Amino acid sequence: MLTHLECTRCGEHYPADRPQTVCPKDAGVLYARYDLGAIKRTFSSARLAGRAPTMWRYDAVLPAADPVSLGEGFTPMLASREYPNVFIKDEGLNPTGSFKARGLSACVTMARHFGLKKLAIPSAGNAAGALAAYAAAAGLEAHIFMPKDVPAANRIECDYYGAHVTLVDGLISDCAKKVAELRNSDAWEKEKWFDVSTTKEPYRVEGKKTMGYEVAEQLGWRVPQGIIYPTGGGVGLLGMWKAFEEMEALGWIGPERPKMITVQSSGCAPIVKAWDEGKSSAEMWSDAATLASGLRVPKPYGDYLILDILKKSNGTAVSATDDEILEATRHCAKVEGIFAAPEGAACLVAYRKLRSSGFFKPEDTVVLFNTGNGLKYLDVLDADVASVARAPSPAKKAESTKPPARQIGGIIGPY
Numbered sequence: 015m016l017t018h019l020e021c022t023r024c025g026e027h028y029p030a031d032r033p034q035t036v037c038p039k040d041a042g043v044l045y046a047r048y049d050l051g052a053i054k055r056t057f058s059s060a061r062l063a064g065r066a067p068t069m070w071r072y073d074a075v076l077p078a079a080d081p082v083s084l085g086e087g088f089t090p091m092l093a094s095r096e097y098p099n100v101f102i103k104d105e106g107l108n109p110t111g112s113f114k115a116r117g118l119s120a121c122v123t124m125a126r127h128f129g130l131k132k133l134a135i136p137s138a139g140n141a142a143g144a145l146a147a148y149a150a151a152a153g154l155e156a157h158i159f160m161p162k163d164v165p166a167a168n169r170i171e172c173d174y175y176g177a178h179v180t181l182v183d184g185l186i187s188d189c190a191k192k193v194a195e196l197r198n199s200d201a202w203e204k205e206k207w208f209d210v211s212t213t214k215e216p217y218r219v220e221g222k223k224t225m226g227y228e229v230a231e232q233l234g235w236r237v238p239q240g241i242i243y244p245t246g247g248g249v250g251l252l253g254m255w256k257a258f259e260e261m262e263a264l265g266w267i268g269p270e271r272p273k274m275i276t277v278q279s280s281g282c283a284p285i286v287k288a289w290d291e292g293k294s295s296a297e298m299w300s301d302a303a304t305l306a307s308g309l310r311v312p313k314p315y316g317d318y319l320i321l322d323i324l325k326k327s328n329g330t331a332v333s334a335t336d337d338e339i340l341e342a343t344r345h346c347a348k349v350e351g352i353f354a355a356p357e358g359a360a361c362l363v364a365y366r367k368l369r370s371s372g373f374f375k376p377e378d379t380v381v382l383f384n385t386g387n388g389l390k391y392l393d394v395l396d397a398d399v400a401s402v403a404r405a406p407s408p409a410k411k412a413e414s415t416k417p418p419a420r421q422i423g424g425i426i427g428p429y
């Protein structure tokens with residue numbers, strides 16, 4: 015039912031029967047479009063019952079290709095032990111321990127469908143691990159360009175998945191230059207290389223949009239009053255908003271929408287700054303530094319789309335300091351039993367702030383997205399644990415708990 019790709023800037027249509035990157039005219043992000051009217055006539059949400067609990071249960075609204083699946087998606091929607099009406103969508107339970115599994119499952123599925131062979135990504139984080147895993151499952155080559163000081167978990171998993179890992183002496187932007195050099199070489203077309211960088215191909219959004227379908231299905235085909243989402247590249251935010259539009263067209267939900275909330279680290283908060291200033295695009299954030307490495311994105315490629323969604327949904331953008339994020343990571347583990355990624359714990363910081371400001375009321379249903387598993391951040395969190403152990407008294411602890419906001423792997427995109 016996939017009919018074409020559509021530019022999110024100029025609206026131009028492009029064929030979906032071949033690999034595509036971004037709009038050749040204005041470099042806009044391309045969205046996959048479907049014949050939703052035809053899907054509505056032949057498929058209803060009731061037919062989802064009994065399907066396998068993976069994101070591919072929504073294959074009616076995904077490209078028709080043989081999925082490369084490791085069981086991603088349909089993650090638990092856990093009721094908070096602390097706040098009635100708050101749910102935690104635990105994406106840390108995905109294959110490779112993060113929400114990146116969804117986008118890369120869809121992206122690698124389409125890459126294999128189109129006969130591509132060598133998939134390149136400049137990444138310092140969980141996207142690299144996810145690409146490595148899905149490429150292994152698909153029998154394709156993953157070529158990963160990482161700064162040499164990336165978190166240990168990401169480097170080691172890529173190695174075990176058999177990816178070709180190039181450790182670059184520099185930042186993620188230097189890694190991206192390596193991919194750009196390859197793209198300009200003769201080998202690129204001949205050897206069927208493809209760049210799977212976030213929002214620079216149309217299908218990672220398609221994988222991520224299944225989070226929106228799941229939120230609605232798991233709440234009984236209702237949408238919550240709010241969704242708090244840690245926003246680095248923001249692909250999940252774009253995907254969920256797209257999912258709500260599709261579900262309304264399919265008659266699965268009504269016109270109601272959740273308030274979409276972006277949370278970023280105060281060490282790298284380009285969307286929060288643009289939102290506060292009423293702008294429709296973000297400026298490059300200089301000297302980005304935060305221990306929540308997935309939020310170290312100084313200018314998301316889809317910034318104009320993220321800001322538009324915050325506005326249309328009556329949402330907002332909130333920042334959290336690294337100290338607040340660390341405290342929330344520990345609190346979430348102790349109170350909820352969820353060892354969240356720091357990015358996920360930032361949602362709790364945002365929720366507390368939005369409750370105390372009156373933005374959310376106690377009776378509002380709000381979904382917090384934990385985007386990854388804390389186990390992938392051991393080297394960052396260990397610095398916190400070690401400093402607590404060293405502190406001679408609780409009073410001393412307060413000034414010594416914060417690990418240095420290391421530039422692990424430098425910053426993430428744009429390139």
Ligand SMILES: [Zn+2]
Binds near residue numbers: 023024026040
């Ligand atoms: Zn365009």
